[in-house]
Amino acid sequence: MKLLSAAQIRALDQATIREQRTTSTALMERAAIALAGWLYQHYTPAEAGEILLLCGPGNNGGDGLALARLLYLAGYAVRLGLLPAAKYSDDYEYNHHVLPKVIAIQELSAEKLPDIQPGTLVVDALFGTGLSRPLDGVAAAVVRHLNGSHARVVAIDLPSGLLADAPQPDPQAPVVRASHTISFGLPKLAFLLPQNADYVGEWHVVDIGLSPDFIAQADTPWHLTRLPGTGGFDAALAARQPDVALPRRGKFAYKNTFGHALLLAGSRGKVGAAVLASGACLRGGVGLLTVAVPGCGYDIIQTTRPEAMCLPDTQADFISELPDLKPYQAVGIGPGLGQEEASRAVLEKLLREAKVPLVIDADALNLLGEHRELLALLPENTVLTPHIGEFTRLTEKARDDYHRLDLLRDFVQKHKCIVILKGAYTAVAAPDGQVYFNSTGNPGMGTGGSGDVLTGLVLALRADQRLDTVLAARLAVLAHGHAGDLAARETGEAGLVASDLVQHIGPALAVLVQ
Ligand SMILES: NC(=O)C1=CN([C@@H]2O[C@H](COP(=O)(O)OP(=O)(O)OC[C@H]3O[C@@H](n4cnc5c(N)ncnc54)[C@H](O)[C@@H]3O)[C@@H](O)[C@H]2O)[C@@H](O)CC1
């Protein structure tokens, strides 16, 4: 699914109005009905108590006014706090006009801020995608007051003060800290970035029938990859047209179709990384797997992974030799590798000699970071799987999350590679600069070995002769997160360990088969 900029969202609203021969007032009513539906589901009138709706002068405020009317008619107690302005939008004016007269209205001012007791349910309808400058004056005073109040805050479309698709121009200006943000039609890029997590809270998308044709044609580098059938608002559509799918295995497919992968992993004390990555590769459906480990890892791999072949290095403690690459359709390197000079030389030789897809992770990334001249040797379509720290070592320290996305897109375009930047919404960046955020996974996956599992899974799907690189990377990331979600149902988040991920890869991939 695509993520659009604020300008594109405005154009989307206009296109929807044109195509559907409707009016902006009617579209606002749809938005208010969808919001009210969400609120009815989440709070009974008793649980909600008296709801305070804070409304700005534009259409976000108009949504708030329309919502106040619907909530009132449905039996909720509501009151309004309205920001004074020189000019109000037409649909704001209309919805102000049709408000039931019994709803209490307070005009907001810096001297007369609304009463907000701890626990009050507040709807933030101050500003949405039309925000054009940082909050100041009365709006800033109201938001500071709200943030200090311990209220339960539901933000309409965007937490007020936050931009949909760009960093805050003034970091000192306040932004509403919402518990929930309810976005229309599509999520926003801002929701996926760690720096905005405290403002956005949990985000939800409600369907208001925005033009599917406009969305299909919109040009954007930002995408979100969902599991088939999930995503809430267009679950039925997502089930019929999944964001990604793993092709069914043909009846006459045999192990060559799924490829023979080589994994170079492990060093003394870190052979577990090789065990985890090879387990994930096998569960990821690879045809054949050979694991190259230091001598000390031979018995371990042979015992824990009887399905894999094992090539022990002549060195006991680290990898010092590159096996003959001819038999393999994909090669992975890095988990638990260590950073010995001999292992660096193996990495360099691999980069020079490989004619098949590569997957580079962990210590191999750190070696690349320390010897950046090696980046020039990266074969096209190599997959790198850094977390933020490793990515910083490959590039530079980012000013903020948006700058990091710029660095990410520059990096993949320059090196013609795929980067899987690991985090809460892991981003898969393709050589053409497209970025696919992932929607699965949970904080329990922040545990040692989780990355090794991802590497093994990416390697398996890269060896699969039916998949292109970007699809393989997106599928691997989606299935890895889903495996984590399935595992956490049994173990809880804290109890989740990387081996649990391996155990759940099979069922997680099965969901993606079409
Ligand atoms: N256009 C449509 O058809 C729809 C719009 N919707 C709502 O409309 C919102 C966008 O509405 P608008 O484009 O009117 O924009 P907003 O309501 O987000 O805000 C724009 C208004 O605020 C003023 N403003 C901007 N920044 C300010 C600041 N820092 N301090 C004080 N005033 C400031 C602008 O001059 C303008 O009057 C969406 O977020 C969504 O909530 C929904 O009703 C769905 C349909």
Ligand SMILES: [K+]
């Ligand atoms: K808002």
